[in-house]
Amino acid sequence: MNNDVVLKIENVGKDYILGTVTGETFKDALRRRKLKSKGVDDTLQGHNKVFTALDDVSLEIHRGECVGIIGSNGAGKSTLLKLISRITSPTRGNIYIDGKVSSMLEVGTGFHPELTGRENIYLNGSILGMRRQEIDEKLASIIDFSECIEFIDTPVKRYSSGMYVKLAFSVAAHLDSDIMIMDEVLAVGDIKFQHKCLDKMREIAKTEGRTILYVSHNMDTVHNLCDRCIVLQHGRLAFDGSVDEAVKLYNGVKYKTETTSDYTKYMRPGWLQRDDVRLTWAEYIDKDNNVFSDDKMRLLFKYKNINNVQNAGIRVEFMSDSDHPFATQIFENVIGGIAGEEGEFEVTVDLSMIQPGTYKTFYTVYVLNPYDEGVDLDCVRGLELTIERNHIPGELKWRANSWGSIKL
Amino acid sequence: MNKNWTTVIEPKVPLFRVPVKEIIKYRELVWTLVKRNYEVQYKQTILGPLWLIFSLIINSGIFSFVFGYVGKFSSDGTPYFLFYMTGSVVWDFFISCFGSNTGVLLENSYLFGKVYFPRLIMPIANILFNAIRVGIKFIVTMVAWLFFYLAGDAQMIGAKILFVIPIAFLMSMMGTAMGLIVSCITIKYRDFSHMVGLLTTVMMYVSPVIYSSSQLPEFIQGVVYINPISSFVEAFRYCVLGTGEINVLALLYSTIFTLVLTMAAVVLFNQTEKDFIDII
Numbered sequence: 001m002n003n004d005v006v007l008k009i010e011n012v013g014k015d016y017i018l019g020t021v022t023g024e025t026f027k028d029a030l031r032r033r034k035l036k037s038k039g040v041d042d043t044l045q046g047h048n049k050v051f052t053a054l055d056d057v058s059l060e061i062h063r064g065e066c067v068g069i070i071g072s073n074g075a076g077k078s079t080l081l082k083l084i085s086r087i088t089s090p091t092r093g094n095i096y097i098d099g100k101v102s103s104m105l106e107v108g109t110g111f112h113p114e115l116t117g118r119e120n121i122y123l124n125g126s127i128l129g130m131r132r133q134e135i136d137e138k139l140a141s142i143i144d145f146s147e148c149i150e151f152i153d154t155p156v157k158r159y160s161s162g163m164y165v166k167l168a169f170s171v172a173a174h175l176d177s178d179i180m181i182m183d184e185v186l187a188v189g190d191i192k193f194q195h196k197c198l199d200k201m202r203e204i205a206k207t208e209g210r211t212i213l214y215v216s217h218n219m220d221t222v223h224n225l226c227d228r229c230i231v232l233q234h235g236r237l238a239f240d241g242s243v244d245e246a247v248k249l250y251n252g253v254k255y256k257t258e259t260t261s262d263y264t265k266y267m268r269p270g271w272l273q274r275d276d277v278r279l280t281w282a283e284y285i286d287k288d289n290n291v292f293s294d295d296k297m298r299l300l301f302k303y304k305n306i307n308n309v310q311n312a313g314i315r316v317e318f319m320s321d322s323d324h325p326f327a328t329q330i331f332e333n334v335i336g337g338i339a340g341e342e343g344e345f346e347v348t349v350d351l352s353m354i355q356p357g358t359y360k361t362f363y364t365v366y367v368l369n370p371y372d373e374g375v376d377l378d379c380v381r382g383l384e385l386t387i388e389r390n391h392i393p394g395e396l397k398w399r400a401n402s403w404g405s406i407k408l
Numbered sequence: 409m410n411k412n413w414t415t416v417i418e419p420k421v422p423l424f425r426v427p428v429k430e431i432i433k434y435r436e437l438v439w440t441l442v443k444r445n446y447e448v449q450y451k452q453t454i455l456g457p458l459w460l461i462f463s464l465i466i467n468s469g470i471f472s473f474v475f476g477y478v479g480k481f482s483s484d485g486t487p488y489f490l491f492y493m494t495g496s497v498v499w500d501f502f503i504s505c506f507g508s509n510t511g512v513l514l515e516n517s518y519l520f521g522k523v524y525f526p527r528l529i530m531p532i533a534n535i536l537f538n539a540i541r542v543g544i545k546f547i548v549t550m551v552a553w554l555f556f557y558l559a560g561d562a563q564m565i566g567a568k569i570l571f572v573i574p575i576a577f578l579m580s581m582m583g584t585a586m587g588l589i590v591s592c593i594t595i596k597y598r599d600f601s602h603m604v605g606l607l608t609t610v611m612m613y614v615s616p617v618i619y620s621s622s623q624l625p626e627f628i629q630g631v632v633y634i635n636p637i638s639s640f641v642e643a644f645r646y647c648v649l650g651t652g653e654i655n656v657l658a659l660l661y662s663t664i665f666t667l668v669l670t671m672a673a674v675v676l677f678n679q680t681e682k683d684f685i686d687i688i
Contacts, residue, residue, distance in 0.1 A: 099414055114451045
C-alpha cells in the first residue's frame with residue numbers, strides 16, 4: 001500500500017518576507033548591518049515582516065488519484081503547487097516525489113514571439129520536459145488539437161491571442177508524466193475550445209492511471225474531474241476528503257440553515273486584511289423561515305474578539321441575484337471589548353424600501369480609521385431572505401427588472 | 409517505509425552540488441535553447457551569421473588602424489591585423505560568456521517562475537551558443553592567417569594550436585563563473601548590473617588584447633598579470649601565431665583563479681536558485 005504513494009508532503013511550510021527586499025540597494029543593506037551591530041533595533045526591521053503562506057501542510061497522494069485543491073485567493077494553493085513543481089523551495093518540511101512531475105501552471109511558458117508555431121512546439125515541449133522524439137511523435141496530434149494548422153509555420157508574434165493560447169495549451173495537453181499539476185486557468189480560448197480543454201483534461205485524468213493535482217475556483221469542474229479534494233485556508237490544510245464535503249465546506253453550506261448560520265468554520269475571503277473580530281453566529285430572531293412580509297428584519301449576531309476592539313459597527317449589505325450590491329444598512333458601535341471576549345447583539349434592519357424579491361446578504365464588521373474610512377475586520381456571506389408583500393388594490397405593481405429593487 | 413523517491417525536496421540544499429544526472433537528462437533542452445538563441449538572433453536578417461564575420465573584420469581593422477598605425481603599439485612582429493584579430497576572438501569568447509550570463513536569472517525569471525528544469529541548463533546553453541559563434545570567428549581568423557602565411561608574413565602553426573581548446577575552455581569557465589556571480593547578486597542588489605560595463609572595460613584594457621605585454625615596463629607587466637585574463641590571451645596568441653611568450657606562473661595563477669571562482673559560483677548559484685523567484 002505504501003508503495004502506492006507518489007507524492008508525500010511532510011509538515012511543509014513556506015514563509016515570505018514582506019517589505020522592501022526587492023527594491024533595496026546595497027547601501028541600505030550596509031546601513032542595516034551597521035545598525036544591527038550597534039544593537040539598534042531600527043525601524044527598517046519593521047518592513048521585513050514574515051508572512052506565512054503555507055504552514056504545516058501534510059499530505060499523501062496515491063498513484064492514479066485525481067485531487068482537487070480549492071481555497072479562496074491567498075489560501076496558499078499556488079504556493080503549494082510551486083513547491084511541488086520545484087519552482088521555489090519550502091522553508092520547512094520535506095516533499096517526496098516518485099516519478100516525473102509536469103507542471104502546467106501557465107500556458108505557453110517560454111514561447112518566443114519570433115519563432116514559428118512549429119519551432120515553438122519544440123521549444124515549449126522541451127522546456128516542459130518532453131523528449132525530442134516524443135514531440136516528433138505527437139507533433140501531428142498537437143497541431144491538430146490546436147486548430148492552427150494553416151499558421152504553423154508563421155512566427156507566433158503574428159498570431160491572434162486566441163491562436164497563441166490554443167497552440168500553447170495543445171502542447172501542455174500532450175505532456176506525458178506520472179504526476180500532472182494543472183491549473184484551471186489552462187482552460188483557454190473561446191467557449192468551444194474551453195470545453196475541448198476540459199474534456200482533454202478529463203481524458204488525461206480518467207485514463208492511463210496518472211496522478212493529477214487540479215487547482216480551481218470552479219466547483220463544477222472539480223466535481224467533474226476529481227475524486228478527492230483538499231481545502232486550503234490561510235495556508236493550512238482545512239479539509240481533506242470527498243469532493244462533496246469539500247465543496248460544501250468551501251461554500252459554507254454545511255453550517256447554514258434557512259434562519260441560522262454558524263461562522264466558526266467559515267472561510268473568510270482572502271482580501272480580508274484584519275482578523276480583530278470574528279462573527280460566530282447569525283440568526284433571524286423568532287422566525288422559522290426566511291420570508292419577511294413586514295418591514296422589520298431582526299437579526300441576532302454572536303462574535304468573538306481576537307484583539308481588543310472598540311466601537312466596531314456592522315453593515316448589512318443586500319445583493320441582487322447577480323451579486324451586485326444595491327442597499328446597505330449600517331449599525332454603529334455594536335461590537336467592543338477586550339481580546340478573547342465573546343458577545344452578542346441584536347439589530348433590526350428596515351426593509352420598508354426594498355421591493356419584494358429574494359436577496360442575498362453580506363455581513364461586514366468594520367471600524368473607522370482616522371479619516372473616517374471603513375476598515376473591514378470581518379466579512380461573511382449572510383443569510384438569504386425573501387420579501388413578500390400583499391398587493392394593495394389600486395397600487396402600481398412594481399417591475400424590479402426595470403426600476404430596481406428600491407422604492408423611494 | 410523505505411521507498412526510493414525520485415525527487416526529495418528539502419528546505420536546504422547542499423553547498424556544492426552539480427546535478428549532472430539531471431542535466432544529462434535535459435540535454436535536448438540545451439540544444440533546443442542553443443537553436444532558439446541562434447534562430448532568434450538571425451531571424452529576419454538576410455546575411456544571418458555573416459554578420460559575425462563582418463563585425464570581426466571591422467573590429468580588427470579599426471584596432472589595427474588606431475593602435476597599430478596611429479598608436480604604433482608593439483605586436484611582437486606579427487601583422488597588426490592578425491594580432492588584433494586573435495586578440496578580439498579570444499576576448500570575445502570570454503566577454504560573451506560573461507555578458508550572456510550576468511542576467512541569466514533575471515532575464516529568464518519568466519521561465520524559472522513557471523517550470524522546473526535544472527537552472528544550470530541556461531548558462532550551459534549560453535556557453536555552447538557562444539562557443540559556436542566564436543568557433544566561426546576562429547575559422548575566419550585561420551583563413552586570415554592563411555592569407556598572411558602565403559604572403560610570408562606569418563609563421564606556420566604547429567601542434568601547439570591544440571592547446572587553444574583547454575585555454576578557451578578555461579576562459580569560458582571564468583567568464584561564466586563571473587557572470588553567474590553577478591547574476592546571483594543582482595537579484596538583490598541591482599547595483600552590480602551597472603558595474604558590469606565598467607569591469608569589462610577595465611579588464612580589456614588591462615590585458616594584452618590590444619598590445620603585447622613585452623613592451624611594458626616590468627612593474628606594469630606585473631599589474632597586467634594580476635588580471636587573470638591576461639595570461640590566457642597571451643597563451644592563446646602564442647598557440648595560434650607562435651609569437652610572444654607564455655608566462656607559466658601567470659598561467660598557473662589564472663587557472664587556479666578560474667577553478668576557485670567556478671566553485672564559488674556554483675555554490676552561490678545553488679543557494680540562490682532554490683528560491684530566488686520569491687525575491688525577484
